[in-house]
Amino acid sequence: MSSLIETLIKKDRTYRRFDESVAIDRLQILRWLDVVRQTPSSRNVQPLKYIIITDEALCHEITELQHWAAMLPEWDGPAVGERPRAYLLQLIDTDIAPAARFDEGIQLQTLGLLATDAGYGVCIFAGHGKGEITRRLDLPTHLSINAIVAIGKPAEEVILEEARSPEDVRYWRDEEGRHHVPKRPLSEIIIEPNKPSIF
DSSP states (O other), X not given: XXXXXXXXXXXXXXXXXXXXXXXXXXXXXXXXXXXXXXXXXXXXXXXXXXXXXOOHHHHHHHXXXXXXXXXXXXXXXXXXXXXXXXXEXXXXXXXXXXXXXXXXXXXXXXXXXXXXXXXXXXXXXXOTTHHHHHHHHTOOTTEEEEEEEEEEOBOSOEEEEEOSSTTOOOOEEOTTOOEEEEEOOHHHHOOOOOOOOOO
């Protein structure tokens, strides 16, 4: 029987289509960030900061800047009615540290789990249009956009499945619009180094 955390991890997927009619309360996002800030941090430096964006027009601008699905080149991204209702900008405060090598992943995963648990979903971008967004928000030079996180109520079904071959890991959509995500089997990700010979 799966544990609660195992179930939550498997449910925490990348979502690219949302129910745009469902708003997200800024207070809800603040609650998530209050948990996120308590995650482990390399050397406990804590250089990551966030901007919460719920303004509808600005959200639409950011949506248009993103590249939504590299493996679905024929798809232009979420249509009207499917766009995220909020964004989080994950920033590195370079006055504190030049990078956040481990912190960024830990915090983004934590955020995804919290959003999933609350019935929302996220899509994490390396961030196209960082320069434009930086200028639009007039960010100071010491705050560098590290990741852009779309947040919304998922409006698509994501199906995890075993990859049929090492080359078969491209995500795809079936005729019903369900999003399939092949994962490499456990046997493929475990390495058993050769033990040295004993003479």
